[in-house]
Each structure stands twice: as structure tokens, then as C-alpha cells.
Amino acid sequence: MNEPVAAEAHRFPALVYRRFTPGWRRPWPNRQSGDNGGIPGPTIRAEVGDRVLVHFKNLDAANRWPHSMHFHAFRYAPGSDGAFIPHVSGRGGAVPYGQSFTYELLALPDSHGVWPYHDHSHFMHESIMAGMYGTIVITRPQDPKPDREFVVYFAAHGGMDTINGRAFIGNTPTFKARVGELVQWDVLTIGDLFHTFHIHGHRWMRNGIPVDSEDLGPSSTRLVRFREEEPGTWYYHCHVESHMRNGMIGLYRVTA
Numbered sequence: 537m538n539e540p541v542a543a544e545a546h547r548f549p550a551l552v553y554r555r556f557t558p559g560w561r562r563p564w565p566n567r568q569s570g571d572n573g574g575i576p577g578p579t580i581r582a583e584v585g586d587r588v589l590v591h592f593k594n595l596d597a598a599n600r601w602p603h604s605m606h607f608h609a610f611r612y613a614p615g616s617d618g619a620f621i622p623h624v625s626g627r628g629g630a631v632p633y634g635q636s637f638t639y640e641l642l643a644l645p646d647s648h649g650v651w652p653y654h655d656h657s658h659f660m661h662e663s664i665m666a667g668m669y670g671t672i673v674i675t676r677p678q679d680p681k682p683d684r685e686f687v688v689y690f691a692a693h694g695g696m697d698t699i700n701g702r703a704f705i706g707n708t709p710t711f712k713a714r715v716g717e718l719v720q721w722d723v724l725t726i727g728d729l730f731h732t733f734h735i736h737g738h739r740w741m742r743n744g745i746p747v748d749s750e751d752l753g754p755s756s757t758r759l760v761r762f763r764e765e766e767p768g769t770w771y772y773h774c775h776v777e778s779h780m781r782n783g784m785i786g787l788y789r790v791t792a
């Protein structure tokens with residue numbers, strides 16, 4: 537038997553992206569569970585053809601590190617890459633504490649899908665380990681609009697294997713859907729590890745072949761979509777066994 541461990545042993549100091557009202561006056565209301573509430577950061581949504589401006593302000597009062605935002609999938613000039621290259625990248629690659637920067641992005645026809653964004657400053661690794669990453673969803677007009685959309689982010693934090701920054705059932709999100717609904721799972725990974733996304737009792741198509749698992753390397757993404765027809769309470773989890781038993785598991789409840 538494992539020794540009981542104090543709750544504090546299962547907490548870690550986090551550093552997150554948060555959406556604010558214009559002028560960074562106050563945090564945006566956290567209406568959707570898991571969005572703007574911690575890890576991952578708020579989901580950035582765009583349509584193909586959209587020009588997107590992201591106004592970033594570094595409010596890391598705890599560390600006073602420089603930070604940045606680096607966006608996958610969009611087209612942007614090198615100045616909006618958000619990656620720190622010594623003597624090259626300019627302010628966008630390392631925004632000093634207290635300062636702001638606007639990233640200019642364009643969603644191209646081949647930008648559609650699910651993608652990560654994350655810190656890429658010289659404190660990238662510490663920052664990602666602390667939670668500085670989020671999701672980008674870029675849609676095309678012809679994409680079906682799901683009735684339910686769930687973000688599942690696999691990463692390791694504080695010695696645990698987490699889904700959306702949380703470990704074990706009851707802490708990880710419990711997702712809900714109804715029979716007949718079009719359900720979309722935006723599955724992402726960040727960090728050093730490979731993960732396998734698996735849902736019990738369900739299958740979906742990948743390149744014309746039915747699958748019930750998706751293997752993802754670091755910084756990989758999968759958009760999983762199916763019409764729900766299986767009522768019940770189901771596990772979803774990473775199928776790397778050591779990750780699952782270290783917290784990477786949650787519940788999915790389907791009602792008729």
C-alpha cells in the first residue's frame with residue numbers, strides 16, 4: 537500500500553496564459569469549464585482567412601522572467617514568431633516583465649485543425665513545465681460544427697501525468713455528451729513524453745481506418761470527431777500504463 541501523502545504534495549506552482557478584457561483591465565469571465573481557468577490557457581479560435589492580433593502582456597510578477605507566445609499553424613512575419621533567437625528575434629521573442637507585445641497572425645487555407653501555442657522565450661522550458669501553453673482551433677466554413685467540443689491536453693506537471701493540468705478522476709475534467717450529438721475532442725500534447733489517447737466504448741475514423749487510440753509525440757495534435765451513440769460512463773485516458781496510473785485518466789458521461 538502507498539503511504540498517504542499530504543495534499544500539498546500534489547500541488548505545484550503554475551504559470552498560465554489568461555485572457556483579459558481590453559487594456560488588461562480584468563480577467564475575462566471563465567464561462568466554459570477549463571477555458572481561461574488555468575491549464576491550458578484560453579483557446580484561440582479563428583477561421584481560415586482570418587487575420588488575428590494577439591495582445592500579450594507579461595504579468596509574471598512572481599518570477600519577473602521574460603515570456604512570449606509562439607503560435608503553430610498561422611502564417612506570420614519572423615517578428616511575430618515569438619521564439620527567442622539571441623540578437624535576432626526582437627521583443628516578441630522575449631517580452632520583459634510588465635511590457636506588452638502584439639503578435640500578428642494569418643490563418644491560411646492549410647492552417648485548419650487543432651494546434652498548440654506556448655512560451656518560446658529563453659524561459660520556455662520552465663514556463664511550459666509551469667503551464668504556459670494553450671490550444672488553437674482553426675476551422676473552415678465547410679467543417680461541421682460540433683455539439684460538444686472537449687480539449688484534452690496531455691503533459692507532465694509536478695511529478696504527475698496530467699490532463700489539462702490535473703491528475704486523477706475527480707480532478708481531471710469529466711466530459712458530458714448526449715446520444716446523437718456530434719462530439720469533437722481536441723487532443724494535444726506538450727513536454728517530453730509520448731501519449732496514447734484512448735476512449736472506452738468508442739471508435740472513429742483515421743485515414744479511412746477505424747481506430748480507438750491515437751498515439752501522439754510531443755507537440756502533436758489530433759482532432760477526433762464522432763456521432764455519439766454509446767450511453768454510459770466511460771474512461772478516457774492515456775494508454776501508456778505508467779501515465780494512466782500516475783493520473784492521466786478521466787471520465788466521459790454519455791446520457792441517452
Ligand SMILES: [Cu+2]
Binds near residue numbers: 730776779784
Ligand atoms: Cu501518456
